[in-house]
Structure formats: C-alpha cells, structure tokens
Amino acid sequence: MNLEQELKERLQKKDILLMTHIVLGYPSFEVNREVVRQMVDNGVDCIEMQLPFSEPMADGPVILKANQDSLANGTKIADCLAFGAEMAAIHAIPFLFMTYYNIIFKYGESAFFAQAKEAGIKGLIVPDLPPEQGESFFRLADEQQIAPILIFAPTSTDARMRELDGFGRGFIYCVARRGVTGKKSEFGADFSDYLGRCRAATAKPIAVGFGIQDRDDIRVLIGKADMAVIGSQTIRLVDSKGAAAVGPFIAGLREASAKPQSC
Amino acid sequence: MDKNGYFGNWGGAFIPEVLHQTFEDLKREYIKARQDPAFWQEYLSLMSTYSCRPTPLTHAENLTRHFGGAQIYIKREDLNHTGAHKANNVIGQGLLVKRMGKKRVIAETGAGQHGMATATMAARFGFECTIYMGEVDVQRQRPNVFWMEKMGATVVPVKDGSRTLKDAINEAFRDWVTNIDDTHYVFGTACGPAPFPEMVSWFQSIIGQEAAGQIQARHGGMPARIYACVGGGSNAMGIFGRFLQEPGVELVGVEAGGKGIASGMHAVRLGGTDASPGVAQGYKTMFLQNEDGQMLETHSVAAGLDYVGVSPILADHWEKGRVRFESATDDEVMEALDLTMKMEGIIPALESSHAFVQAFKEAPGLSPSEAIIINMSGRGDKDIFTIAHAFQDPSWKAFIIQKGLEYSK
Numbered sequence: 248m249n250l251e252q253e254l255k256e257r258l259q260k261k262d263i264l265l266m267t268h269i270v271l272g273y274p275s276f277e278v279n280r281e282v283v284r285q286m287v288d289n290g291v292d293c294i295e296m297q298l299p300f301s302e303p304m305a306d307g308p309v310i311l312k313a314n315q316d317s318l319a320n321g322t323k324i325a326d327c328l329a330f331g332a333e334m335a336a337i338h339a340i341p342f343l344f345m346t347y348y349n350i351i352f353k354y355g356e357s358a359f360f361a362q363a364k365e366a367g368i369k370g371l372i373v374p375d376l377p378p379e380q381g382e383s384f385f386r387l388a389d390e391q392q393i394a395p396i397l398i399f400a401p402t403s404t405d406a407r408m409r410e411l412d413g414f415g416r417g418f419i420y421c422v423a424r425r426g427v428t429g430k431k432s433e434f435g436a437d438f439s440d441y442l443g444r445c446r447a448a449t450a451k452p453i454a455v456g457f458g459i460q461d462r463d464d465i466r467v468l469i470g471k472a473d474m475a476v477i478g479s480q481t482i483r484l485v486d487s488k489g490a491a492a493v494g495p496f497i498a499g500l501r502e503a504s505a506k507p508q509s510c
Numbered sequence: 511m512d513k514n515g516y517f518g519n520w521g522g523a524f525i526p527e528v529l530h531q532t533f534e535d536l537k538r539e540y541i542k543a544r545q546d547p548a549f550w551q552e553y554l555s556l557m558s559t560y561s562c563r564p565t566p567l568t569h570a571e572n573l574t575r576h577f578g579g580a581q582i583y584i585k586r587e588d589l590n591h592t593g594a595h596k597a598n599n600v601i602g603q604g605l606l607v608k609r610m611g612k613k614r615v616i617a618e619t620g621a622g623q624h625g626m627a628t629a630t631m632a633a634r635f636g637f638e639c640t641i642y643m644g645e646v647d648v649q650r651q652r653p654n655v656f657w658m659e660k661m662g663a664t665v666v667p668v669k670d671g672s673r674t675l676k677d678a679i680n681e682a683f684r685d686w687v688t689n690i691d692d693t694h695y696v697f698g699t700a701c702g703p704a705p706f707p708e709m710v711s712w713f714q715s716i717i718g719q720e721a722a723g724q725i726q727a728r729h730g731g732m733p734a735r736i737y738a739c740v741g742g743g744s745n746a747m748g749i750f751g752r753f754l755q756e757p758g759v760e761l762v763g764v765e766a767g768g769k770g771i772a773s774g775m776h777a778v779r780l781g782g783t784d785a786s787p788g789v790a791q792g793y794k795t796m797f798l799q800n801e802d803g804q805m806l807e808t809h810s811v812a813a814g815l816d817y818v819g820v821s822p823i824l825a826d827h828w829e830k831g832r833v834r835f836e837s838a839t840d841d842e843v844m845e846a847l848d849l850t851m852k853m854e855g856i857i858p859a860l861e862s863s864h865a866f867v868q869a870f871k872e873a874p875g876l877s878p879s880e881a882i883i884i885n886m887s888g889r890g891d892k893d894i895f896t897i898a899h900a901f902q903d904p905s906w907k908a909f910i911i912q913k914g915l916e917y918s919k
Contacts, residue, residue: 426688
C-alpha cells in the first residue's frame with residue numbers, strides 16, 4: 248500500500264490524522280526511540296524524522312538548535328538511516344525522512360533512495376528542492392515508490408499549486424503561514440481561504456504544519472485538513488519535561504479531535 | 511544562465527516554496543531592467559553623482575619598480591562610496607526595489623561592507639533596513655556596525671552555527687520568508703539562488719567596463735593578468751566580466767588561505783582539494799563540507815572571504831579553466847598590506863590584500879612591457895582593529911587601554 252492509500256485508509260476511522268516531527272540524534276537516539284514509542288502508542292499516524300543539516304534554512308530557532316546540537320553530538324547520516332530502518336521495522340505507521348537537499352545530494356541520490364527503500368521509509372520531505380530543480384530526484388522517487396511530499400505555501404498561486412501537485416505523491420504539506428517553523432500561527436478567514444485553495448488544487452490528503460501547538464489549533468483544522476503536523480512543540484516539550492511527557496501531550500490532542508466539531 | 515538558473519553544472523535556485531512567487535517577480539523585474547537602456551543610464555548617473563564612478567586606475571609605480579617586472583595597476587574600488595565595490599550592487603538592487611514597490615530591505619554581511627552599503631542605500635532611498643551579521647563578525651568589524659546603526663539600520667548579531675557570513679545568510683532568508691510581501695533581500699555577492707549570481711555580477715560589471723577603457727588608455731593594450739580576491743566572488747566577477755571575452759588576459763582569483771591549506775583553517779574552495787560539490791544557501795557550487803554534507807568552519811583574517819561557498823559562475827569558469835585560482839595566507843596578507851601602505855600610501859582591505867599577495871608573487875616573472883591589474887575591492891581602514899592587533903602596534907594598544915579606562919569611569 249502506498250502512502251496516499253495508507254493515509255486515506257486511516258482517515259476512514261479518524262476525523263483528522265496527526266503527524267509529528269523529530270530531529271534525529273537530538274537530544275540523542277536513545278531519547279528519539281522513547282519519543283517515537285510514546286507517539287505511536289498514543290495514536291500518531293505518521294512521523295517525519297529530520298536528518299540534521301548544518302544549514303537548516305527553513306527552520307526556526309527550536310529546530311535549528313536541535314539540528315546543531317545533534318551534529319555537535321556527532322550524529323552521522325548513516326546512523327540516521329539505520330535508526331529509520333529500526334523504527335519502520337517495529338512500528339506499524341508510515342515513517343518519512345525530512346531533510347535538506349544537500350544531505351541527499353552528497354550521499355548520492357540513487358544510493359539514498361535505495362537505502363531509504365531498504366529502510367521501509369514511505370516518503371521524503373525536502374523543503375529546499377523545488378520540482379524544477381529535481382529531475383533525477385523525482386524520477387528516482389517514482390522508481391523506488393517513495394513519495395516525494397511537496398509543499399504548498401500561502402504565496403503559491405493556484406496554477407503553481409496544480410503544478411506542484413503533479414510532482415507530489417502521498418499527501419500535500421500545506422505551510423500554514425509565511426515564515427519558518429516554530430512560531431504560533433493565526434487561523435483566520437485568510438487561512439480558511441488558503442486551505443480552500445489547497446483543497447481545490449489537489450485530490451491528495453492535505454497536511455497543515457507550521458505553528459500547530461495545541462488541541463485548539465487541531466480543532467480548527469478538523470474538516471478543513473486531513474492531517475495536522477506537530478513539529479517544534481514536541482521538541483520544546485522534550486527539552487522542558489523529558490520524553491515521558493510526549494505521550495500524555497499527544498493523547499490530549501487526540502481527545503480534542505474525538506470531540507464533535509461544534510465545540 | 512539557463513532557464514533553471516545554471517551556469518554549466520553550477521547554480522540553480524534551491525528555494526523553499528514560500529519564496530517561489532517572489533523569485534518569479536524578481537526575475538521578471540530583473541529581465542525588464544536589463545532590457546531597458548534607461549535603467550542602466552539611471553544607474554550610471556547615480557553612481558557618478560552619489561558615488562565616485564568611474565573609480566581611478568592607479569599606476570603603482572613604486573611597487574612596479576620594487577618588483578622589477580610587470581607594470582602594476584590598481585583598480586580603486588576603495589574610492590567608491592562606502593569604501594568598497596559593494597555599493598555597485600546595492601545601488602543597482604535599490605533601483606530594482608523602487609521599481610518593485612517594496613519598502614523594506616534586509617541583507618547579510620560578513621566584513622560589514624555590504625551591510626554598510628545597504629544601510630547607506632536604504633537611508634538614501636527611504637527604505638526600512640535590517641542587517642544580519644554573524645556575532646564573530648560583529649566583534650571584528652565594530653566600526654561598520656556603528657555606522658550602520660547611525661544610518662538607521664537595525665543590526666542583528668547572528669548567534670547560530672559558526673556565527674559568520676553563512677549563518678547571517680541563513681538568518682536573512684528566515685526573515686525574508688516571514689516578510690516577503692514588503693521586503694527585498696539585497697543579496698551581497700554573486701552567490702545564492704538565481705537570479706542573484708547573474709544579477710549581482712551584472713551590477714558589478716561596471717568595474718571591468720571601466721578598467722578595460724582605462725588600461726587601454728594608459729597602457730595601450732590589454733593587461734596580461736588580472737587579480738581579484740574571491741570570497742563569494744562579486745568583486746572578481748565585476749572586474750573579470752568584461753575581460754572574459756579577451757583570450758589573452760589571464761584571470762586569477764585569490765582565495766583565503768588562512769593559516770595554510772594544510773592546517774584545514776582556510777576558505778579555499780576552488781584553489782585546493784578540500785571542497786566538493788554541494789547544494790546549500792539556495793545554490794549548487796563547490797562547498798567546504800564533510801563527507802555527510804555538513805558545512806565546515808572556515809577561517810580567514812578577512813571576514814569577507816570567510817565563507818563556505820563560492821559564486822556558481824566562478825565555479826563554472828574554474829571548471830572550464832578560464833579562471834585560475836590561488837590562495838594567500840593570513841601572514842602573507844599582512845606583509846602585502848604593509849608593503850602597499852609603505853610604498854604607495856594606499857590601504858587595501860584585508861580581503862583585497864589577498865589579490866595583492868598573488869600579484870606580488872607573479873609580477874617579477876613578467877616583462878616590464880606587460881601590465882597587470884589588481885582589483886582593490888575595498889579600503890582597509892575598516893580593519894583598523896584587526897590590523898593594529900595583527901601588527902601588535904604598541905601605541906594603538908596604549909590608546910585603546912586609555913579609551914577603555916575613560917569609558918569605564
């Protein structure tokens with residue numbers, strides 16, 4: 248089953264899916280292991296695992312620092328690939344890799360796709376690789392059946408969204424606002440218009456990320472989006488309260504989405 | 511540049527989707543400006559009235575006699591407004607910003623010269639201005655920080671990563687993706703995503719256009735060689751541009767050798783073997799990075815050359831053998847600077863002094879009937895703290911201690 252089918256199947260049973268984000272090697276692979284377990288046990292539907300890069304251009308302070316600290320700990324790309332394989336083997340949810348293009352380019356695109364395939368990774372999110380720059384990348388993605396997840400932004404025109412949709416697989420990642428990861432987003436009328444434009448441009452499930460922090464944010468998304476992405480917030484939580492706090496936090500988000508939409 | 515922004519194997523535009531539309535708008539405005547002769551006329555007029563263009567080509571007679579070889583000429587970008595070639599690019603982009611109707615400019619800066627030039631342009635054109643500068647560079651280029659703030663710019667010290675130029679670039683991009691609607695990012699060098707490498711080189715090409723006419727008039731022919739320091743590569747692209755079509759002119763780029771290539775503490779991308787192809791900061795070029803693709807720390811006494819990447823256009827000329835690359839160490843740079851000050855009464859910036867080093871190495875081997883041009887990309891008085899420190903100048907030290915006491919009272 249490909250990623251899109253898998254997500255659509257999950258959507259039969261839930262009003263909104265949850266995707267979470269971890270930075271590999273931060274604060275350690277040991278903690279990553281525990282955090283993933285807590286996430287999966289509490290009903291997360293999909294996890295993006297970020298392979299750290301020294302120049303994470305699209306990330307805000309929280310994830311930027313996590314990237315830098317992970318690298319300072321000595322995290323290697325080979326360790327990340329091995330960890331990805333380990334997670335995909337024990338947990339029955341789809342795992343994605345998220346990273347910047349240089350990591351894949353330097354590893355070698357073919358070799359990277361082969362490794363990711365071998366590891367059971369279902370998709371790749373590469374925020375600095377627009378489709379027009381990634382001919383071989385998108386060809387390999389199709390050959391290896393690993394979904395390249397494309398990103399819509401509020402600045403994308405309708406025509407651009409349709410163009411991106413043609414290259415994307417799995418789902419579309421809709422960035423909730425301008426800016427980098429980690430800052431609170433406002434979900435006003437403009438936001439609803441934007442999600443409406445996203446929905447009109449693609450038949451794939453749409454995920455919304457950037458600044459989703461609590462159950463209220465997720466409640467707003469029910470009915471408008473198929474998946475909510477929690478990124479910086481769980482990293483902050485692990486920093487302040489430790490890995491054990493992740494499970495209750497995720498469960499709390501779930502309770503919210505089980506409630507009727509009117510509340 | 512091809513339709514995807516490439517020069518041979520290098521360049522491109524590796525940008526997050528949120529910037530896509532802004533780049534489309536920028537490309538359109540840039541192409542319109544290039545096709546509009548009135549744009550370049552306005553640019554030239556501003557550069558000759560607000561700045562000091564054309565800048566002189568100085569015949570360094572004492573240095574020529576000293577080395578006993580080629581006639582040494584110095585292209586004086588230090589006499590451009592704000593003391594470096596940076597104004598050429600910034601004023602050009604400022605005119606584009608006016609056309610695009612944006613109200614705010616941001617920029618990264620290493621040595622502070624690009625930040626200075628941007629703050630100056632913003633003051634003149636009435637734009638709001640924020641400058642991102644690595645914390646390390648804020649320390650070593652304090653005078654420029656002072657002037658930027660005095661001209662009304664906000665200077666943000668960047669505390670991430672190596673706290674130098676590349677980190678300032680990342681932070682400026684983060685600002686841009688947040689404030690794209692009213693903000694233009696005045697990229698400072700011939701790097702970054704397309705169209706910046708080509709656009710910045712276009713504005714800088716004024717250096718070579720002037721130099722070609724000047725050397726013809728003074729020397730009666732083309733120079734044998736041209737030397738330029740290479741950080742991002744904009745001053746080199748500026749002076750090389752016009753001469754690329756002259757097969758008899760050898761073009762030499764000089765990178766920061768730091769404490770020596772063998773030490774690993776340097777910023778040699780094209781003139782050594784430590785760099786490899788990569789994609790970062792929006793473009794593909796030769797980067798100093800490890801086997802995993804993580805960028806390495808670089809080192810140079812000159813903040814403006816202390817950078818992991820290099821212009822994709824220069825990478826293309828390097829690959830095709832059109833530009834030769836050499837490097838100069840920190841120690842060699844101090845020697846060349848000392849000699850130039852004493853013999854010519856000219857103070858080159860630490861960055862520019864790299865080009866002087868290589869020219870001095872090669873001048874004796876050329877004939878007095880040949881000419882060489884050194885592109886003096888900027889003036890050195892901004893470096894007074896670094897240079898005084900490197901020379902361990904006793905009277906300067908006493909002065910600083912005295913000032914410190916005065917302020918701590």
